[in-house]
Amino acid sequence: TTGLMAGKRGLIMGLANDKSIAWGIAKACADAGAELALTYQGDAFRKRVVPLAEQLGVTQLADCDVSDDASVDAVFAQLEQAWGSLDFIVHAIGFSDKNELRGRYVDTSRGNFTMTMDISVYSFTSVMQRAEKLMKNGGSALTLTYLGAERVMPHYNVMGVAKAALEASVRYLAEDLGKDGIRVNAISAGPIKTLAASGIGDFRYILKWNEMNSPLRRNVTIHDVGKSALYLLSDLGSGVTGELHHVDAGYHMVGMKAVDAPDI
Numbered sequence: 001t002t003g004l005m006a007g008k009r010g011l012i013m014g015l016a017n018d019k020s021i022a023w024g025i026a027k028a029c030a031d032a033g034a035e036l037a038l039t040y041q042g043d044a045f046r047k048r049v050v051p052l053a054e055q056l057g058v059t060q061l062a063d064c065d066v067s068d069d070a071s072v073d074a075v076f077a078q079l080e081q082a083w084g085s086l087d088f089i090v091h092a093i094g095f096s097d098k099n100e101l102r103g104r105y106v107d108t109s110r111g112n113f114t115m116t117m118d119i120s121v122y123s124f125t126s127v128m129q130r131a132e133k134l135m136k137n138g139g140s141a142l143t144l145t146y147l148g149a150e151r152v153m154p155h156y157n158v159m160g161v162a163k164a165a166l167e168a169s170v171r172y173l174a175e176d177l178g179k180d181g182i183r184v185n186a187i188s189a190g191p192i193k194t195l196a197a198s199g200i201g202d203f204r205y206i207l208k209w210n211e212m213n214s215p216l217r218r219n220v221t222i223h224d225v226g227k228s229a230l231y232l233l234s235d236l237g238s239g240v241t242g243e244l245h246h247v248d249a250g251y252h253m254v255g256m257k258a259v260d261a262p263d264i
């Protein structure tokens with residue numbers, strides 16, 4: 001992939017640490033020659049993110065809370081000034097109260113429902129409003145979702161409802177921005193042990209289940225996601241928009257494994 005992203009500038013939002021899906025994608029893009037801007041949320045993450053940014057030669061690093069319009073505006077103002085244009089953007093952000101990522105969906109509170117939708121869904125639309133203006137030569141945008149949007153998964157609850165809305169917004173954004181040559185896609189990643197995932201009830205069991213029942217008999221890594229992201233973000237994905245691409249070792253399409261499957 002050397003040189004695949006040469007001359008391209010991209011913003012990657014949602015880096016918390018070296019376990020983040022955003023990190024897998026950032027590394028893949030940087031290795032392919034892209035110039036990157038990174039955002040993280042709040043001072044607490046700064047000391048972890050700075051050395052990672054340095055490792056990739058990142059020049060634009062900003063604190064951004066997507067629930068605050070002024071904070072999002074500031075990031076795009078910084079990029080407008082530093083770069084004047086943008087070729088790609090990655091939205092790897094989601095949040096919900098972990099007390100509601102266990103037990104029953106029916107018990108979701110109004111406050112957490114609204115907050116989860118705001119941070120995990122609206123934020124993608126909000127950043128695309130700003131990115132559109134900077135993507136003067138067209139562009140590619142990517143967000144991250146999970147199978148819990150399409151099917152009921154244990155403990156995923158309100159996050160599943162939010163991801164369903166996020167996936168629908170990918171399609172609406174793809175139509176609105178397609179005329180300007182901006183492609184909008186989502187990767188539906190299999191379970192990966194990250195900070196965000198650690199808030200989900202029984203997450204270790206979910207990992208084990210996916211490993212045992214996926215066609216590849218393994219879980220995916222942030223680098224598997226990074227490589228598929230590279231396809232969607234680069235010219236290799238030039239004809240693809242509004243797409244939901246599963247990077248989950250094939251788990252999403254399995255109905256049931258055979259009783260005599262050798263490994264059960």
Ligand code: NAD
Binds near residue numbers: 019067119193197
């Ligand atoms: P992560 O904890 O590394 O990343 C989540 C990021 O969201 C963090 O950087 C956090 O700071 C950021 N964030 C939360 N609230 C924010 C706010 N108000 N403003 C700005 N940033 C905010 O975990 P991850 O698993 O890499 O998550 C990235 C994306 O991938 C999320 O959308 C998640 O739902 C999705 N995803 C994760 C998995 C998985 O199993 N880990 C599977 C499928 C999809």
